[in-house]
Amino acid sequence: MIEVQNLTKSYPTQTAVADVSFSVKEGEIVGFLGPNGAGKTTTMRVLTGFLPPTSGTARIAGHDVRTHSKEARACLGYLPESAALYPEMRVREFLAYRARLEGISGADVRRRVDEAIGHCLLEEVADRKIDNLSKGYRQRAALAGALVHQPPVLILDEPTVGLDPAQIVKIREMIRALGRERAVLLSTHILPEVDAVCDRVLIIDRGRIVAEGTPQDLRTRLAGKPVVRAAFKGIVSVAERLAAIPGVLSVAIEEDPDETRARVECEASSDPREAIFQAAVEGGFVLRELAFDVASLEDVFVRLTHHEEAPVEAAVPPAAPEEARPS
Amino acid sequence: MKRFLAILGREWRAYFLSPLAYVILAAFLVMNGLIFYAIVAFMSTPGAPKGQALPYLFTNTYFWIFNLFVVPIIAMRLFPEERKSGTIEVLLTSPVSEAMVVLGKFAGALGFFLTLWAPTLVFVFILRAQTPIDLGPVASSYLAVALLGAYFLSVGTFASTLTKNQIVAAILAFGMLIPIFSAGLLESLGSDPARRDLFGYLNLWDHMDEFSRGIVDTRHVVYYVSATALFLFLATVSLAAKKETP
Numbered sequence: 001m002i003e004v005q006n007l008t009k010s011y012p013t014q015t016a017v018a019d020v021s022f023s024v025k026e027g028e029i030v031g032f033l034g035p036n037g038a039g040k041t042t043t044m045r046v047l048t049g050f051l052p053p054t055s056g057t058a059r060i061a062g063h064d065v066r067t068h069s070k071e072a073r074a075c076l077g078y079l080p081e082s083a084a085l086y087p088e089m090r091v092r093e094f095l096a097y098r099a100r101l102e103g104i105s106g107a108d109v110r111r112r113v114d115e116a117i118g119h120c121l122l123e124e125v126a127d128r129k130i131d132n133l134s135k136g137y138r139q140r141a142a143l144a145g146a147l148v149h150q151p152p153v154l155i156l157d158e159p160t161v162g163l164d165p166a167q168i169v170k171i172r173e174m175i176r177a178l179g180r181e182r183a184v185l186l187s188t189h190i191l192p193e194v195d196a197v198c199d200r201v202l203i204i205d206r207g208r209i210v211a212e213g214t215p216q217d218l219r220t221r222l223a224g225k226p227v228v229r230a231a232f233k234g235i236v237s238v239a240e241r242l243a244a245i246p247g248v249l250s251v252a253i254e255e256d257p258d259e260t261r262a263r264v265e266c267e268a269s270s271d272p273r274e275a276i277f278q279a280a281v282e283g284g285f286v287l288r289e290l291a292f293d294v295a296s297l298e299d300v301f302v303r304l305t306h307h308e309e310a311p312v313e314a315a316v317p318p319a320a321p322e323e324a325r326p327s
Numbered sequence: 328m329k330r331f332l333a334i335l336g337r338e339w340r341a342y343f344l345s346p347l348a349y350v351i352l353a354a355f356l357v358m359n360g361l362i363f364y365a366i367v368a369f370m371s372t373p374g375a376p377k378g379q380a381l382p383y384l385f386t387n388t389y390f391w392i393f394n395l396f397v398v399p400i401i402a403m404r405l406f407p408e409e410r411k412s413g414t415i416e417v418l419l420t421s422p423v424s425e426a427m428v429v430l431g432k433f434a435g436a437l438g439f440f441l442t443l444w445a446p447t448l449v450f451v452f453i454l455r456a457q458t459p460i461d462l463g464p465v466a467s468s469y470l471a472v473a474l475l476g477a478y479f480l481s482v483g484t485f486a487s488t489l490t491k492n493q494i495v496a497a498i499l500a501f502g503m504l505i506p507i508f509s510a511g512l513l514e515s516l517g518s519d520p521a522r523r524d525l526f527g528y529l530n531l532w533d534h535m536d537e538f539s540r541g542i543v544d545t546r547h548v549v550y551y552v553s554a555t556a557l558f559l560f561l562a563t564v565s566l567a568a569k570k571e572t573p
Binding site: 045048049050051052070071073074076078080081082083084085086087088089097098100101102103105145 | 329330332333334336337341344345412413414415416417418419420421422423424570
């Protein structure tokens with residue numbers, strides 16, 4: 001439903017998006033993950049036809065956003081970053097306006113508005129002024145506005161930004177439900193969001209896609225070698241014993257006043273936990289903790305977008321210009 | 328068309344959902360009421376020139392002061408407000424052309440402008456109760472108000488596409504309207520007949536004089552309509568260009 005090929009968007013002084021290609025299928029929720037200013041919003045603005053691409057193509061439901069902009073826009077529901085709303089309007093009025101703007105007329109307007117209100121759980125506030133709503137309700141009203149015409153493609157720019165945890169959970173549930181029969185592209189810089197909502201992740205940094213895959217896939221592929229954490233009572237010298245275990249690559253020791261912590265990096269697909277236990281027994285150490293350190297998506301993300309260290313994969317040219325996101 | 332009406336309707340209603348509309352409306356009606364009173368009082372004094380009272384409503388100095396100041400204020404919010412709230416993104420990413428957006432917003436503003444004038448029709452009924460009135464000049468006067476309002480508002484619409492700031496938009500519009508209005512005043516300064524003709528053609532004050540006496544000169548109508556079209560076109564171009572550099 002969304003196809004992007006070699007998309008580039010440059011400004012006179014900088015390249016915001018460089019040669020980006022990806023696609024989103026129907027029934028798929030794809031997370032667009034990247035630090036602030038990585039080019040997420042710019043890419044989305046090109047997809048929605050708000051900005052013209054410098055080169056490359058983008059298609060929404062088969063319509064080129066440049067040559068068939070109107071058709072592409074008709075298939076699209078867009079939630080801009082700033083939850084664009086008219087504060088003086090009532091929720092129902094606003095949704096009816098959005099529906100009419102999309103070309104829906106007559107009795108259909110009312111029906112679609114009611115559906116959107118139901119979908120986004122806005123019944124309580126449907127007749128209240130948007131100005132008087134809480135941030136969570138506003139975000140939901142904006143989301144309802146984006147899907148009132150039931151588009152096959154949804155583009156959501158940071159849909160949960162600025163919400164409290166309970167509201168975030170609600171919005172995520174809504175997005176998951178929406179994604180069942182639509183193609184959804186959502187951007188975020190919040191990692192748990194990707195884990196909670198997305199089927200697939202695109203990590204973008206400095207305008208380039210640096211990694212792509214399911215959250216699970218990215219973790220195993222990019223998180224590096226498995227690590228076991230072990231903690232022993234008291235200050236003990238366990239380093240040599242641990243290093244001697246087959247499969248162990250390196251051991252890092254950290255000493256607390258009453259505890260010795262070991263970070264044991266081992267070869268992929270090896271499990272040194274039993275051997276560590278044995279080593280503790282043999283040495284007469286009291287083992288307090290022993291577990292695999294589950295690499296989080298956070299680790300992957302930091303690894304890929306942290307510029308002091310060389311990225312693991314798909315190296316970013318160090319000269320890639322920084323994007324100052326246009327507002 | 329549906330989409331045009333949706334934009335027009337929202338725009339027109341938005342005026343009445345802000346205090347600004349009521350301030351303008353109240354100021355306008357108080358001012359026009361006073362002027363109307365002054366005109367009628369003047370016409371009732373012995374020795375006053377014979378003729379209709381109503382044309383003075385459209386040819387007095389305050390009429391021009393009002394239009395030159397209030398039209399920029401009416402138009403200033405059209406695009407800056409959308410930019411500020413981010414709704415411009417929603418508007419321009421919905422399947423609506425930029426020209427339609429400009430036209431819809433302009434028509435909403437014109438609707439508000441005409442709503443300001445609508446209550447002045449009461450003056451016509453008041454006069455009619457007391458004295459016979461020729462309705463032809465009344466009709467042509469209100470036509471002129473609509474044409475002039477459209478012209479000035481198209482300038483204001485264009486100005487509002489140029490900036491994110493409402494105040495700046497209003498000042499820009501005022502700055503553009505002043506030369507448009509004063510061009511006609513140059514008529515009396517020129518000695519070259521061709522130049523006099525040119526500036527005469529642009530003399531809004533004279534046009535209004537004629538309209539208020541019931542003369543609908545198509546040359547004037549063509550001037551207003553084509554100038555309105557030009558500024559709306561410029562607004563569309565400017566809006567499309569602004570998309571490029573948000």
